Amino acid sequence: MEQTYELEEKFKIEEKENTFGSILSWIWRNLKFLVVPGSRLEELTTRQVEYEKLVSKRKMISRFKSILTITGIVIIFIVITFAVFAPWVSPYNFDLANGVLAGAWSPPNALHPLGTGKFGRDVLARMIYGARSSLTVALPAITFSVIFGVIFGVIAAYYGGWIDAIIMRVTDILLAFPGLILAAVFISILGQRIENIMIAYAILGVPYYARLIRGNVLQARSLPYVEAARVAGAGNWRIMFRHILPNCIQPIIISFTFDIGGVILSLAGLAFLGFNDPTLIEWGNDLAGGRLFLNTAPWASLWPGFMILVTVLGFMLLGDGLRDALDPRLKNL
Amino acid sequence: MSMMSYLFRRLLTMVPVVLGVLTLTFILSRMMPGDPVLAYLPAGKPDPVLYRYWVHELWLDRPIIVQYFKYIGDLFSGNWGKSVSIAKGQDVWELIMLRLPRTIDIAIFSMIIAAYFGTKTGVISASHRNKPRDTILRGMALVGVSIPVFYLGVLLQYLFGYILAWFPATGYKTMDYGDPAFVTGFRMIDALISGELYIVTDYLYHLILPVFCLSFITLAGITRQSRSSMLEVLEQDYIRTARAKGCAEKDVIHIHAQKNSLIPTITVIGLNFAGLLSGAALTETTFGLKGIGKLLIDAIRQTDYWVLNGLVFVITIIFVLINLVIDILYAVLDPRIKY
Numbered sequence: 001m002e003q004t005y006e007l008e009e010k011f012k013i014e015e016k017e018n019t020f021g022s023i024l025s026w027i028w029r030n031l032k033f034l035v036v037p038g039s040r041l042e043e044l045t046t047r048q049v050e051y052e053k054l055v056s057k058r059k060m061i062s063r064f065k066s067i068l069t070i071t072g073i074v075i076i077f078i079v080i081t082f083a084v085f086a087p088w089v090s091p092y093n094f095d096l097a098n099g100v101l102a103g104a105w106s107p108p109n110a111l112h113p114l115g116t117g118k119f120g121r122d123v124l125a126r127m128i129y130g131a132r133s134s135l136t137v138a139l140p141a142i143t144f145s146v147i148f149g150v151i152f153g154v155i156a157a158y159y160g161g162w163i164d165a166i167i168m169r170v171t172d173i174l175l176a177f178p179g180l181i182l183a184a185v186f187i188s189i190l191g192q193r194i195e196n197i198m199i200a201y202a203i204l205g206v207p208y209y210a211r212l213i214r215g216n217v218l219q220a221r222s223l224p225y226v227e228a229a230r231v232a233g234a235g236n237w238r239i240m241f242r243h244i245l246p247n248c249i250q251p252i253i254i255s256f257t258f259d260i261g262g263v264i265l266s267l268a269g270l271a272f273l274g275f276n277d278p279t280l281i282e283w284g285n286d287l288a289g290g291r292l293f294l295n296t297a298p299w300a301s302l303w304p305g306f307m308i309l310v311t312v313l314g315f316m317l318l319g320d321g322l323r324d325a326l327d328p329r330l331k332n333l
Numbered sequence: 334m335s336m337m338s339y340l341f342r343r344l345l346t347m348v349p350v351v352l353g354v355l356t357l358t359f360i361l362s363r364m365m366p367g368d369p370v371l372a373y374l375p376a377g378k379p380d381p382v383l384y385r386y387w388v389h390e391l392w393l394d395r396p397i398i399v400q401y402f403k404y405i406g407d408l409f410s411g412n413w414g415k416s417v418s419i420a421k422g423q424d425v426w427e428l429i430m431l432r433l434p435r436t437i438d439i440a441i442f443s444m445i446i447a448a449y450f451g452t453k454t455g456v457i458s459a460s461h462r463n464k465p466r467d468t469i470l471r472g473m474a475l476v477g478v479s480i481p482v483f484y485l486g487v488l489l490q491y492l493f494g495y496i497l498a499w500f501p502a503t504g505y506k507t508m509d510y511g512d513p514a515f516v517t518g519f520r521m522i523d524a525l526i527s528g529e530l531y532i533v534t535d536y537l538y539h540l541i542l543p544v545f546c547l548s549f550i551t552l553a554g555i556t557r558q559s560r561s562s563m564l565e566v567l568e569q570d571y572i573r574t575a576r577a578k579g580c581a582e583k584d585v586i587h588i589h590a591q592k593n594s595l596i597p598t599i600t601v602i603g604l605n606f607a608g609l610l611s612g613a614a615l616t617e618t619t620f621g622l623k624g625i626g627k628l629l630i631d632a633i634r635q636t637d638y639w640v641l642n643g644l645v646f647v648i649t650i651i652f653v654l655i656n657l658v659i660d661i662l663y664a665v666l667d668p669r670i671k672y
Binding site: 169170172173175176177178179180181184185186188189261265268269272273274284287288291294295298301302305306308309312313316317320 | 361
């Protein structure tokens with residue numbers, strides 16, 4: 001067992017606080033640049049780099065600050081609030097908005113601020129609940145089509161040859177159909193449920209994104225950085241998805257936003273024709289149902305349609321704002 | 334001569350697409366519920382002997398590949414079967430050919446108005462960038478792109494059909510007017526040939542609202558694309574040179590810039606044509622016009638096998654022809670494209 005020695009209090013050497021020495025070292029540190037050239041260069045370069053990053057972030061955000069884009073973002077925010085918090089926002093809950101009540105087609109009054117439609121259902125509540133089905137179908141479907149469309153498009157453009165030819169022929173065939181018609185056919189085959197509607201739109205969106213990214217990848221394929229990556233030993237998949245893809249993603253992002261609006265419009269069209277899930281609340285369906293009573297109860301058709309217009313307008317405004325913000329020509333503005 | 338070989342080569346690339354579309358339709362329509370034989374049987378309970386006879390007549394008992402080739406052969410030879418549920422027993426060829434001219438009327442009117450005014454509006458919007466004219470036009474274009482076709486139709490019906498009562502809300506003719514003698518199937522042309530001008534004016538009067546509805550939306554999309562491509566053209570060096578040489582601004586736009594901005598715009602016009610058909614389906618449903626858009630939707634709804642096949646064939650042929658026309662226009666507008 002060893003004995004640990006500990007210094008007693010009185011033997012500890014104290015460091016006297018050398019104020020004068022610390023003042024001198026502070027002066028030397030801060031005024032060294034007057035004497036020694038190039039001593040603060042590294043500091044300055046790092047600070048400049050940080051400043052440039054900050055300034056470019058500010059420029060990007062300032063390009064988003066146009067009043068129209070902010071309106072678009074606010075509209076989207078409101079619609080998402082309607083969709084997520086529908087039971088708390090709307091005056092009636094889902095069962096009351098979907099039930100059979102008295103007072104059908106009544107004009108706007110105290111109980112029903114926007115009037116009632118078929119079976120006495122409140123128009124405002126149905127407007128709010130309708131956001132759920134539209135957003136629930138649009139967002140996952142488009143995400144799916146973007147992912148798979150990008151994968152197929154990058155593979156087709158990068159390899160070229162017969163893979164390109166086959167994938168392009170398949171996209172041509174799928175794009176030759178009007179989208180609404182093909183979606184209607186899918187739904188009538190698979191059955192009128194919301195999962196099938198999502199699948200139909202997911203499949204229909206893939207050829208569009210494949211074509212979109214194929215053009216960019218074809219251009220990027222012959223650029224020097226691809227060759228450099230290959231020389232450095234990168235395999236094909238790595239080049240495709242780590243090098244080329246991030247540079248070609250910009251039109252995809254813009255198209256994504258526009259496409260959400262497009263899918264919501266298309267969905268409303270299908271619902272208008274009757275190809276929707278009958279247990280859910282859909283704006284297009286309400287519009288079609290109210291058409292018979294258009295002259296006596298216009299509020300039943302006109303308000304749901306207005307909601308479709310405003311929702312799609314919000315996404316289009318955001319898409320326009322994004323496109324202007326990401327435009328490479330405006331980088332120095 | 335080289336134009337013909339260019340067309341021929343374009344047609345050749347279209348052949349696999351057409352075959353692919355027909356194959357896809359064959360697969361999809363076979364998967365749809367509904368019995369195609371019922372069109373040939375008289376009403377009431379189907380007689381088993383007659384049923385088996387027709388199954389054999391229609392080759393429905395042969396292997397699926399043989400049925401596929403009969404399907405392709407039938408489509409190209411005009412034997413499109415009989416309708417199952419929409420108009421029971423009526424020949425599909427007659428059904429489609431009766432309604433096709435009405436949709437073509439609407440589509441051509443809308444396309445011409447939308448293309449002409451859309452490119453002009455886009456050019457005006459781009460040349461007065463960020464001024465009040467541009468802002469208003471851009472706002473209208475944005476609304477036009479975001480509004481559903483049927484909502485605009487219902488609004489127009491309510492406003493102009495009911496409140497103001499300037500235009501008829503539905504239909505393509507007033508009830509007591511008959512049809513002109515059949516020459517081409519196009520109501521306007523037939524009425525002009527037979528001299529019944531009141532039918533022509535009545536038809537146009539009924540078509541104003543649907544054509545406005547469809548063309549407004551197509552016009553909005555074309556305006557946006559035309560504005561965007563015109564802005565790109567206006568940044569080019571040769572425009573700067575023209576201005577530096579003292580060219581008047583209107584000449585810069587009309588003589589130098591406008592034609593160069595047309596190529597991406599024509600692509601969008603061509604792409605919009607596929608959308609025009611689905612838009613026509615919605616417009617026809619809203620305004621109660623009897624065209625092939627509504628027929629298509631009814632065929633899908635009531636799973637009418639023969640009508641669906643015939644319609645998809647017609648739509649594909651039209652699509653191929655439109656693409657050919659667009660390609661010819663490309664070659665005409667851009668002298669750099671060699672046949």
